[in-house]
Amino acid sequence: MGPRIRLAGARRFACGVRWSVAGLGAALLLAACARVVERRLLQPTQLEVIDRQSEHLKVHLRNGDLCILQHWDVSQQARKIVGTGTRFDPARHEIARGQLAVPLDSVVLLETNVVHAAPQATVLAALTVVTAAVAVACLTDPKACFGSCPTFYATIDGQERLVAEAFSASVAPVLEAVDVDALPSVRPSGGEVALTMRNEAYETHVVRSVRLLAMQRPPGGRIFAGTDGNFWVATNVQPPDRCLGPSGDCSAWVCSFDGREYCSAADSTDLAAAETLTLHFDAAPAGQLGVVVCSRQSLLPTYLFYQSLAWLGTHAGEWLAALQRGDPAARAGTAAVVHALGGIDVAVRAEGGTASAIGRIAETGPLATDTRVLPLTHSGGPLTVTLRMAKGAWRIDGVALARLERIVEPVRVPVREVRRGAPPYGQRDDDALRRLLDPDSTLVTLPGDIYTLRFALPQDAPDPELFLETKGYYLEWMREEWLAEEDAAHARALLLEPQVVLRELAPRFKRVEASMESLFWSSRYEKR
Amino acid sequence: MRNADRGVAAQARWAALAACCAGLLCGCTTNPAPKGWLPRAEQAPQDRYGGWIVLELTGGTEGAETSSKQTSSVQSTSMRTAGARIAGELIAIGSDSVLVLPRSGGLVAVPNTRIAKGELWGYTPPSGVIAAWSVLGTLSTASNGGYLILTAPAWIVGGSLASSSASRASRLRWGESGEWVAARRFARFPAGLPEGLDRTRLTPKP
Numbered sequence: 001m002g003p004r005i006r007l008a009g010a011r012r013f014a015c016g017v018r019w020s021v022a023g024l025g026a027a028l029l030l031a032a033c034a035r036v037v038e039r040r041l042l043q044p045t046q047l048e049v050i051d052r053q054s055e056h057l058k059v060h061l062r063n064g065d066l067c068i069l070q071h072w073d074v075s076q077q078a079r080k081i082v083g084t085g086t087r088f089d090p091a092r093h094e095i096a097r098g099q100l101a102v103p104l105d106s107v108v109l110l111e112t113n114v115v116h117a118a119p120q121a122t123v124l125a126a127l128t129v130v131t132a133a134v135a136v137a138c139l140t141d142p143k144a145c146f147g148s149c150p151t152f153y154a155t156i157d158g159q160e161r162l163v164a165e166a167f168s169a170s171v172a173p174v175l176e177a178v179d180v181d182a183l184p185s186v187r188p189s190g191g192e193v194a195l196t197m198r199n200e201a202y203e204t205h206v207v208r209s210v211r212l213l214a215m216q217r218p219p220g221g222r223i224f225a226g227t228d229g230n231f232w233v234a235t236n237v238q239p240p241d242r243c244l245g246p247s248g249d250c251s252a253w254v255c256s257f258d259g260r261e262y263c264s265a266a267d268s269t270d271l272a273a274a275e276t277l278t279l280h281f282d283a284a285p286a287g288q289l290g291v292v293v294c295s296r297q298s299l300l301p302t303y304l305f306y307q308s309l310a311w312l313g314t315h316a317g318e319w320l321a322a323l324q325r326g327d328p329a330a331r332a333g334t335a336a337v338v339h340a341l342g343g344i345d346v347a348v349r350a351e352g353g354t355a356s357a358i359g360r361i362a363e364t365g366p367l368a369t370d371t372r373v374l375p376l377t378h379s380g381g382p383l384t385v386t387l388r389m390a391k392g393a394w395r396i397d398g399v400a401l402a403r404l405e406r407i408v409e410p411v412r413v414p415v416r417e418v419r420r421g422a423p424p425y426g427q428r429d430d431d432a433l434r435r436l437l438d439p440d441s442t443l444v445t446l447p448g449d450i451y452t453l454r455f456a457l458p459q460d461a462p463d464p465e466l467f468l469e470t471k472g473y474y475l476e477w478m479r480e481e482w483l484a485e486e487d488a489a490h491a492r493a494l495l496l497e498p499q500v501v502l503r504e505l506a507p508r509f510k511r512v513e514a515s516m517e518s519l520f521w522s523s524r525y526e527k528r
Numbered sequence: 529m530r531n532a533d534r535g536v537a538a539q540a541r542w543a544a545l546a547a548c549c550a551g552l553l554c555g556c557t558t559n560p561a562p563k564g565w566l567p568r569a570e571q572a573p574q575d576r577y578g579g580w581i582v583l584e585l586t587g588g589t590e591g592a593e594t595s596s597k598q599t600s601s602v603q604s605t606s607m608r609t610a611g612a613r614i615a616g617e618l619i620a621i622g623s624d625s626v627l628v629l630p631r632s633g634g635l636v637a638v639p640n641t642r643i644a645k646g647e648l649w650g651y652t653p654p655s656g657v658i659a660a661w662s663v664l665g666t667l668s669t670a671s672n673g674g675y676l677i678l679t680a681p682a683w684i685v686g687g688s689l690a691s692s693s694a695s696r697a698s699r700l701r702w703g704e705s706g707e708w709v710a711a712r713r714f715a716r717f718p719a720g721l722p723e724g725l726d727r728t729r730l731t732p733k734p
Contacts, residue, residue, distance in 0.1 A: 064722035113573035120690035135671035
């Protein structure tokens with residue numbers, strides 16, 4: 001399914017939004033006018049219980065006169081009410097004005113009036129708050145909407161947890177690719193692993209294959225996927241001795257793989273502005289080593305992707321088609337945008353030596369963390385590792401140094417059974433199973449679709465290190481509200497001069513940055 | 529869908545929304561006082577007159593008493609027809625009668641036994657504001673995207689109830705338990721007509 005092109009609808013929507021915001025503003029102004037009166041009558045002997053909230057005191061006299069006092073006091077000694085106001089005769093003609101003194105024994109009744117908000121206004125105020133909150137969520141930035149390819153969940157410690165997101169960078173058929181994600185926390189149960197695959201966004205997912213990669217974990221060691229495409233047996237995994245970022249010591253976040261992530265805020269003048277984390281390993285061993293980085297993207301790249309779709313607007317389909325045809329301009333423009341924000345560039349420097357780049361982490365997706373190792377050779381001794389990345393674009397769970405022993409070949413485990421829905425529910429879906437096993441066929445999922453995939457692990461790997469290997473692509477659905485932002489000039493500028501546009505977009509992104517996380521997760525699509 | 533069809537569909541949606549807004553006002557009670565006669569809530573603390581009362585009388589032979597400047601005495605006016613109405617400023621509520629001052633002048637004392645139905649409005653109820661707020665709130669749900677399915681009905685139901693309730697906020701009715709006693713609060717003379725007062729001196733609110 002391609003993007004839906006409904007520009008006229010989008011304009012009507014934008015117009016409706018403007019009128020609605022004006023309506024809400026007017027409603028709040030009206031709120032101040034919805035008042036009711038609480039009137040009380042008191043005997044002259046009840047002066048001490050007069051409601052002082054009443055701005056005016058009406059004093060009804062025995063002869064029918066009425067005094068309306070604004071500021072008053074009671075002189076018990078003189079048995080008088082003294083105040084400033086106006087006196088009226090029984091016909092309600094004004095007979096005196098100014099300072100008045102009314103003998104208490106001439107008073108027949110006292111009257112107070114307290115004006116307050118109508119109780120009905122409370123109901124409408126609550127409705128206004130709810131409506132405004134929903135409107136703000138829709139208006140703040142629809143590009144904070146949940147999205148990002150098929151998500152995979154596993155039951156860990158009795159709870160369903162997000163463990164991977166598949167082929168996040170494959171936003172068009174031509175970009176169909178194999179993606180490998182580490183599943184460090186997934187453990188088999190009874191020789192079997194069950195993963196739930198969901199489509200939680202307004203996207204069409206085209207899944208060609210899903211496989212588990214299993215390798216026997218070495219005693220005391222780990223297996224990491226390398227940026228070079230190999231799987232490395234790693235031992236002697238050691239955290240950095242200290243880590244320094246632009247704001248000082250960031251060891252608490254970066255020195256352990258515990259889910260506590262380092263993430264700075266984006267630059268307010270240039271979204272491509274870079275920052276550097278410097279990690280010190282005081283006693284790195286000699287030999288074949290690897291820098292292990294556990295990370296995921298922030299929502300900044302997602303925002304940029306959706307912003308580019310919004311600017312492309314009704315021409316988004318043309319852009320995708322050009323990409324599909326292999327149009328050099330479309331490919332170059334897309335590559336330029338990706339390059340502008342960049343990945344995590346990793347470099348090392350031995351003591352007394354010069355820094356040398358060892359690779360780049362470019363795993364796409366803001367949902368699940370992934371772990372990669374970047375190989376290097378070291379002669380032993382202190383080693384400094386630097387991670388350079390766009391500010392606010394990445395979240396770093398942990399960085400470590402490991403000795404890389406050897407490359408291993410994984411056992412590729414195909415799906416054994418597919419069921420519709422999340423465990424323990426769901427009917428067997430043999431057609432979906434066939435589609436996932438046939439390399440010439442694909443399983444297409446729509447928003448809200450859920451499949452549970454079961455894998456039977458090989459018997460010779462009792463404690464396997466697991467990875468998820470997926471292949472496919474996905475199509476982002478065009479949102480009506482995005483179409484309202486169609487802007488060919490900005491779209492062209494983003495593809496041709498992304499650095500300039502990233503500077504221009506910075507203040508706009510900063511306005512929504514703080515609320516993006518909650519908006520993103522709250523807009524997840526769930527089928528009820 | 530053709531453009532013309534879209535236009536018709538859009539018109540239908542707005543018509544439906546407008547119909548809902550109109551429905552908001554259906555449950556409201558109209559305040560019968562002459563326009564601008566009753567004070568607004570925030571003016572009530574400084575207002576020196578009574579509320580607006582409308583009495584419907586039963587048929588019968590006994591009459592309501594009328595005072596006029598022309599006669600300088602209390603007159604008896606027979607109102608034998610059931611359903612006759614007297615409307616004006618509430619002057620006082622006595623133990624056996626209600627004193628009303630119509631806009632045309634001439635204090636009328638209506639015996640309690642002749643009152644079939646009565647309504648008193650102490651001040652202008654906030655129903656207009658609440659209804660306008662409800663209509664704007666309902667229209668503003670257009671900004672809620674798909675959530676309009678939830679928020680628009682909430683506004684329509686909540687707004688209808690609130691408007692209806694607000695329209696009765698300053699109304700008291702004859703015969704409802706305890707309400708008529710409370711109606712004294714909105715009389716020009718809540719303690720009753722002062723002794724010895726020349727009734728002909730009372731003039732209507734301009």
